[in-house]
Amino acid sequence: MRTFLRWVWTAADILIAIIMIVMIVMVFVNVVLRYGFASGLRESVELSRLGLVWLVMIGAAVVLRRDEHLAVKDIVNILPRPVAAVLSRLAYVIILVSVLMLFWGAWQQTLANWNNISPLTGLPVSAFYIAGVLSSIIMICLAAVRIINPEAELDGGYDADTGDGELRS
Template sequence: MRGLIDLGFKGLEGLLVLLLAAMVVMVFGNVVLRYLFDTGIDVSEELSRFLFVWLTFIGAVVVARENAHLGVETLVTRLGAGGRKLCMVLSDVVIIACCAVFFWGTWQQAGINATNYAPITEISMLWIYGVGFFTSIGMGLMALARILRVVTGRIDEHELKAFAGEYGDDEAHALKERLE
């Protein structure tokens, strides 16, 4: 199961690369066309904005898995394993609550967005704003899985250290502590 999840996230990372490459080609192509011929491709402007939205929200899910979102580790680094686990569970409960609000808001707007269309491509705006479903479900499930790992005692020591902002090896952490 773990291998399948890892493969899925590798696929998401590949999708991020494709979205970024497509954005670069479209934006750079438009810059060249405007510079050389005083014209541009309107579709590429609109699509690059839509791809940026998807890139941002898919990236947020990938980064959440790596525990690389901004955090305030000042207190958590000073706590022992029990305190870190408590803070981890509390923060994941808040994340799940935020994901639920985000999902509910996306759900409430889905009907309106389904009937609104982009001015140039005429794509239903649900395809753009519907990324909220993916993001809220993805991040919410990861937070729920981490809570379950903490409660069942299957939390990894490395994951607990990463949560506290200790990303390096033990020697680097010891050096950091000596310098403080």
């Protein structure tokens, strides 16, 4: 399981990096073409928007795994440990409900737009919503594990990796 988790988070980081690089290149090329040659790539606007949606949705799952979403923990930090654990679980229940709603809405939009083809790119419009489906599945798993065990290690040792294949203790 540890190897699988490391693979998932490595793949997520690589996907995020690739999307960022492609978006930067597309926007740069489009700016040069537009201002230097009075032309442009019409597809680059929609593909950049699609990349941003995927970037945000996969990034949200990564941030949830790291427990780095925006939160005010000052009050929780001064409470007794058992009370803080209950509040943490309650927060993850709320996250789970929210992500289940995200999944349901994204899934319905994916099905509704599967046959709608974008005239600029030729891609199904549902490509935007598939990002929400994939991200929400990952976040549902993360939230469920955190409800059961708020201290669970969900990275498979990924964050502790020194880069040379050895894990820090």
